[in-house]
Amino acid sequence: MISSPRYISSLYDKGHQPVLLGNIKKCFESAELIDFISDDQIISMYGSKIAQNSEIRSFNKGTITQIRKSFTSSVEQRRFPQRFKRLFEALEQSNSWEESRKELIDAFLATNSGKEILENYISSNRDDFFKGEKQSYLEKLDKEYADKHAEIEDLKSRKEQVESKIRKLQREREQVELNAVQSSGSIEALETLTKKQQAQLDAEFASKKVELDHLHSELADLQKKYSKFNTMEAIEDEIKGLGRDKDRAKERLDDMKKQVVQVQKELKDTNENLTARLLKLKPDVDALSGIAPRKKSESVNYKMPTQSLKLDNLDDIREDVIDRTLDTLNKLGRKTDYNNVTNILTTLAQSQFTLFSGRPGTGKTSLAKMLGASLGLQNRFLNIPVARGWTSSKDVLGFYNALSCSFNPAATGLYELLTQLNNESKSCENGAPAICLLDEFNLSQPEHYFSPFLEMSDPESKRIIATGDQETPYLEVPNYLRFLGTVNNDESVQSLTPRMLDRAAIISFDEIEPDYDLSLSSPLSVDELDIIPISGKTFIDAFTPKSLDLPQEIERTLKEIIDTLRNDNIEFGTPVNVSFRKVKAIRAYHNVTSSMYIDSRFAALDYAVSQHIIPLLNGYGKNFGRRLEKLQSCMPDEMQISQKMLQRIIANGNQNMFTYGFNL
Structure with missing residues (x-):
């Protein structure tokens, strides 16, 4: 930009006279040249030239003098002297800051913190540093x-x-x-x-x-x-000797590995030959033993299509499932009410283990089978009659036969069902719900034959079953597989242990009134039903609570019940522990069903307490009887089912020398 204040002012002084501009260059000979380039642009422009100079390897005060000399004969410096003046001033400021920075760093390293940082750096980088x-x-x-x-x-x-x-x-x-x-x-x-x-x-x-x-x-x-030099020579000789020993040991190790591989191959060949010979001799042994060869059973198809719901709201889906199940049960001849169906479906969806308890003839098994048919499960409702004497999972699942190198599934069909569910889990397929009915659940001790599945009641469970099979060592069980069991309370069965009671929800059929109304029309058979089930994930989600918070009145009542049972005062006998698992199950049940029971505001809590707390009541002595009486007094009158069950336990205990228990 060119400015000429003196020339412009002279034009204003002679404003009345005409002015003729003949030579523009001469007019601006006295003009001042202003360079608007910034310092950063100057350094960027000439810094690359400086960096390309091979003679300049460091930056110090002598370097600046060297740079001055390199630009002395430059045309650009003669053309833009002010620009190069600013360049050298910037370089000198940078050099002075370099010295200040070095002084600051030296001062910091002289402090305790600086020494500590330096020592830490040296110790962590000792090999590179030294x-x-x-x-x-x-x-x-x-x-x-x-x-x-x-x-x-x-x-x-x-x-x-x-x-x-x-x-x-x-x-x-x-x-x-x-x-x-x-x-x-x-x-x-x-x-x-x-x-x-x-x-x-x-x-x-x-x-x-x-x-x-x-x-x-x-x-x-x-x-x-200088004797240490002799020592160093000796050490070097020893190192060389050890290296030679290492090489020889490595050669021996390689030879041993080759021998191991050869032995493994020979053992494998021998094992295969023996297995082939045994399999070849097996028909002869079976014939001598009088064992007829079994025909290969037809495989059961456990894969089912699921219906796509038009409903998006889980509350509407839950209502639709309950209504269709109630209607189907009535058509099958099992007269029941809305509350019982809601209770059974909610408990089944929320609990890994649901047990139907009651006297023989109360319809536990028949209702379970009709329930599977009402949900449209067909083959995915697996009925397994428990035999007395089952002691391990091989009785219900099967075992791996090392002789034939194959898995021998039990006749229950559970292994085949789990295989289908495992395939659905791995392929992320949205399969239908599956229910495994264990009829006479406690005819043998469940902790023995069903131990691999008990761990699934915990939310932290990985839901994996180990088979021992080399081809399929693990089966992944989806969360829409539920176990349903029927239990009787007599001397022919095993009593349920506290471990089992803590993991199961027990629905008492003794409290369900039988329907004596005989209809003139014959009920439908299961084969006449044509129901397409909903997906297992949708079924579980429909009965999953959105929160575990309870209304204030319900929360206060539940807390009073739990405190009464946990009270360790010897005046009330042995305390009853209500686990966190049970409290969580009660909260979940109440928050899903509270809006569906219209009879009483305590109806949902009544069903939950009767299924999760009343079965835990087992004790001895008059003091324990006082605990039960206090528990009865803290329950509202609207909790009719729990009150009735608790009253019967107290009455039976008073007649049996103060031996109280739900299983009596």
């Missing part, structure tokens, strides 16, 4: 070793020369003495000559002896001072 010094020190030691070794060798050589001269002088002395004895002549001249030569030889011998002692002393000092 790599150069270590190499330099080793090179210095090697050089010193070579020099001293050469010096020692020189001293040894000089020592040998002195010793050689001494031996030569001794031989000359002996020769002189011998010649003196044999020669004729004046005895006095001989003695004089002999003494003179003897003195000269003795003096030279003494001198050489002193020099030899000095060399011995110097050699001893040097050997003592």
